Amino acid sequence: MIEIDYTLTPDAGFLERIASQFSKAYGEEVCIRNNGLVFPPALATGKYEFYSIDPGLGMLIVDCQFHRGIKFKRQPARINYFHALSFNLSTISLLVNRQGKTSVHIGDSWKKKILYSTSEKDLEWSAPAGSSIKMVVIYLTRAWLQKHYRIENIPDRLPYSKEFSMDLPLQFSLDLDLEFLLILQDIIHNPAPRYMSKLYYEGTIRRLIAVAASRLAYHPEAELKLHYSDVVKIVNAVAQIENVPELQLPALDDLAQQCLMGRSKFEKLFKAIYGKSYLDFFHGQKMKKAAALLQKEWGISESAAAVGFNDLNHFTKVFKNFFKITPKLYQLKTKKQTGKNDRD
Secondary structure (H helix, E strand, O other), X not given: OEEEEEEOOOOOOHHHHHHHHHHHHHOOOOEEEOOEEXXXXXXXXXXXXEEEEEOOEEEEEEEEEEOOOEEEEEEOXXXXXXXXXXXXXXXXXXXXXXXXXXXXXXXXXXXXXXXXXXXXXXXXXXXXXXXXXXEEEEEEEHHHHHHHHOHHHOOOOOOOHHHHHHOOOOEEEEOOOHXXXXXXXXXXXXXXXXXXXXXXXXXXXXXXXXXXXXXXXXXXXXXXXXXXXXHHHHHHHHHHHHOOOOOOOOOHHHHHHHOOOOHHHHHHHHHHHHOOOHHHHHHHHHXXXXXXXXXXXOOHHHHHHHOOOOOHHHHHHHHHHHXXXXXXXXXXXXXXXXXXXXXX
């Protein structure tokens, strides 16, 4: 069995390094032509292409029959900077070992055919001689993800939000469905014209990421599918409101319209993402801000105005509902606690 060692990087030198590894392992030169490898016929036949599309973004397309057993071993990186989204369209499952302790099959019965992993995770997969391998692998950097998808702002209720936002090692799998399959088959069997390949493949990658995000964001409790585009609209709208707590909250209908959706859909999606209604969530955010101001010995009226409440009675009611104590008592209690800490 031929073993190929590689590291997870989306730069233009990826293909040269893989070609060198194949040549070394097989004992015959594996050449590069255009964007693909040219194998000795006794080793493999078919397509093995890599496209460097954008700084921090690349895509590997494999449609090969390997005449020798093959094992790819991805070495872990010291930093968790690179990400890979692998789609296995092969009719066989690929044995993937993770960190030398556990093993999973990617592709049993057309299930779990998509693997997301970051560069601090070592990984290897193997296939026996005669295997036909069809794969599309998207390589991207964390910087590219942050620039285009604001991954640090993923709501806490969505899967793997902590790992994405805190840049932790991450590996999970998803099922391949018809929507993925149609996009991937198009990539493999209908290559883009060379003069526009980067533009075409970047658009295709964005479609795949959007579909993967919507599948990952499925919220069983709410029985909703959170489509990535809708999540982005709501998260961005929330960020704008949080940045100016002194303003009055927009009317629910206006905010739904801003997000290009109806009020009912907006309410359901908002609760599925944040676990609270629109008003409860933002009143909570405003009350936390007001409490911080009261701790700094701001006046109650000033604190209320700073978070958009002109009616002091309404502010007191909302504050009490949130903290189970009035603003005045909260401030007195805070002063008392501060004085005690100072004496200690």
